[in-house]
Amino acid sequence: MDFSIPIRLRIEFDEKTCVGNKACMKQDPSLFKFDSIKEKAILIGAKPQQQDKRFYILEKDFDSLNASRALAAAKACPVNAIQVFDAQKGVALVSNKVDLSSYKEVHVQYDDEKEFVLDPKGYFLIRADHEKKNLEVAFCNEKNKVALKVVGKTPLEIYQTIINKEKLELRADHYAYLGRELQKAFTALQFGLEYVQDNELDLNKKH
Ligand code: SF4
Incomplete structure (x- = not known):
């Protein structure tokens, strides 16, 4: 201005x-x-x-x-x-007011079964360690070959480490997946639930 x-x-x-x-x-x-x-x-x-x-x-x-x-x-x-x-x-x-005067609204357009594509750079293995109350993430850059392991207490510190310190440069949807799974594992740790990667949390299934 x-x-x-x-x-x-x-x-x-x-x-x-x-x-x-x-x-x-x-x-x-x-x-x-x-x-x-x-x-x-x-x-x-x-x-x-x-x-x-x-x-x-x-x-x-x-x-x-x-x-x-x-x-x-x-x-x-x-x-x-x-x-x-x-x-x-x-x-x-x-201003701290949200401007709603002009925006685009879209409805979801994604079918995971038909559209999911594996990231060619690798995949994550995620674990909730109930004994130590830790979240563990391993990144495999080829099948069953762990190239990086990150251990922490919260999703935030783990994904920030992976994205900004380790700079794996993965696809945006892969990082979104990591955040979603870490939050599930974190919730499982907090409430003593079983965590199985890629499954929805079962609130009746205790660890
Ligand atoms: S949150 Fe940060 S940027 Fe905002 S007023 Fe406080 S110190 Fe300043």
């Missing part, structure tokens, strides 16, 4: 929503800093609201450079904790 003249912005920050990942302050350290006790962002100079002491508002004039930085900080927030408004026009420049 191009602001050729100074603009008055109203910035709203919801501390309750903030997850403290510091993305905002990387974009605009003059506007946001980190509260290491609360592990949340601080919107510098903002006032807490009477009705909600963890909701902060800052309204002031910004030159074009600082306005762009403020918008970049708000857009960088992964959890929509920051909203920015043009204070004079009352228009949202970065």
Whole structure:
């Protein structure tokens, strides 16, 4: 957005929503800093609201450079904790509202029995270790040949390791499959259920 003249912005920050990942302050350290006790962002100079002491508002004039930085900080927030408004026009420049004014809706178009294609790069073997409460994933790059084994406690840490650290560069649907199976195995561990890869969980079947 191009602001050729100074603009008055109203910035709203919801501390309750903030997850403290510091993305905002990387974009605009003059506007946001980190509260290491609360592990949340601080919107510098903002006032807490009477009705909600963890909701902060800052309204002031910004030159074009600082306005762009403020918008970049708000857009960088992964959890929509920051909203920015043009204070004079009352228009949202970065909003936490979902825009439903224009989108495409599709109905599912996939038949697994007819359309499933094995990933030529390999396949996963997934196990729930009930004794150690671990999730185990082995990746085979040829039949019955394990090339990689990853052990962890949560689906998130395992698939992030596989996707972003090990960089197997598999098909997107293969990673989606991994996430789905890991979540099933994780649920099985939590509730003491039997986990069999590719089968739906049977809530009556205890490990
Ligand atoms: S980017 Fe959002 S979640 Fe992250 S610290 Fe800033 S306000 Fe908090």
